[in-house]
Amino acid sequence: MDKLMALNKRVNHCIFYSLLFFGWMFTFTPAYAGLIEVIAVEDKGTVTTVVGHTEFLSHMKITLHAPDWGDRAGTYERKNREVFVIDSITTQHFWNIYPAFIHIPQPPILASNITIPFFMATGEDPANLGPLPDGGSLDSASMWDGYGGSHTGTIDSFFDVFFELPLTGPNGEQYQWDPMIENMPDGNYYLSQVTMTVDEFTARVPEPSALLIVGAGMMGLLGFVRVRG
DSSP: OHHHHHHHHHHHHHHHHHHHHHHIIIIITTTOOEEEEEOSEEEEEEEEOOSEEEEEEEEEEEEEOTTTTGGGOEEEEEEEEEEEEESSOOEEEEEEEOOSEEEEOSSOOTTSEEEEEEEEEEOSSTTSOBOOOTTEEEEEEEEEOTTSOEEEOEEEEESOHHHHSOSBOTTSOEEEOOGGGGGOOSOOEEEEEEEEEHHHHHOOOOOHHHHHHHHHHHHHHHHHHHHHO
């Protein structure tokens, strides 16, 4: 009976992916050319948790493709923070899972909102990840924008990775998850969703070293002006 249920689920998955693929090709692609490519699986390393709260600091890498994004096109990181809670000590290899692609309405409107979903999983092999340990839960999640501001996300528990992950967002987003999620078993998962403006998410702030160079140049220019005056 269990084998029959597993086979039925896999068939449903294949049908679902086929419909989803052709739906993206013929429906969403023309209207959703504002493409954001995301590293789908982020390795958070092997961590021994404490009883209570364990904090994770990690990085989400995104690529903005030209010509949609103009001078914002490029690859850079967004920092995020999660607090995991468990009532026992356990050693696990943790990962963050993001959509492989996020499509937003074209042309991108910087003042509009964008919601970024992600969830945490465990396992030694990124091709065979599974749920969080029993008794564990996600207490909070947040992400920093390109200007350094922090945005707190919502958290919802879910059981079935394939059927319960969102494919669309509240602001017109289309989420394309990596096919590897099809192999993930049901279990203890928590979906985080962080919302900020498109401008905040895609902003490219110069590195501190670049700012120092610009500042030094400005100081030199001012000194030159004063000498000339």
